[in-house]
Amino acid sequence: MTRLHVFDMDGTLLRGAATVELSRHLGTFEVADAVERAWNAGQLTDLQFWEAVLPLWMDASDAEIDAAFAAAAWIEGVPDVFADIRARGEHIAVISQSPHFFVRRLEGWGAHRTFGSDVVPGRPPTTDSLLTLQDKVDITLGLLADLGLSEDDRTAYGDSRSDVLLFERLARTVGINPTDVLRDRCAVVYEGLDLRAAYALGRDLVPS
DSSP states (O other): OOOEEEEOOBTTTBSSOHHHHHHHHHTOHHHHHHHHHHHHTTSSOHHHHHHHHGGGGTTOOHHHHHHHHHHSOBOBTHHHHHHHHHHTTOEEEEEEEEEHHHHGGGGGGTOSEEEEEOOOTTSOOOGGGSOOHHHHHHHHHHHHHHHTOOGGGEEEEEOSGGGHHHHHHOSOEEEESOOHHHHTTOSEEEOSSBHHHHHHHHHHTSOO
16 A cells, blocks of 8 residues: 655745745845745735746746755755655655746655646746645645545645645644644644654554
8 A cells, every 4th residue: 555645845845935945046035035025924915926026037047946946945854755755655746836847846856746836937927827725635636546545545744824725634644843823733743854753753643
């Protein structure tokens, strides 16, 4: 019997937001950070958020995005955890509201499938291109169906309101430094900066 492990990215695998990490590397940190703060405060819609940040990366090359990904503030042990999951014949999915062009680089670390918002610099974002909280649930259920697994065969890892609907749907959930809105919905909570320890708690949720 195999399993599906579903990870959020921002705040879960990454100690912050991909948009800010990318902008930090490209020299537009101050603007991106201000936009992120305004969005978190509810002063911008999701669409307005992307309309503000996408122009900051207009001239970024693939090499620069690769370098920003490598230099980002990742939690410790991500490649180790992905390697252990793959060695067991289990499956890894990363589902994030961040740009898929950034999220998909986690496939190089061992993720089987990655999902993110379909936004790119130079193309106006639309509501249809943004990954939503419900999309996280729908994508996960679709992956389970594709793999012939039940909802009990899945463990989710997340940290914030973007994971609320997913955590409400499934039982085996690990909150990684979770915000208050998610904390009560977690089966277990990990506080720290090492994914290997959070993953160990997730494995303890699976009946032997």
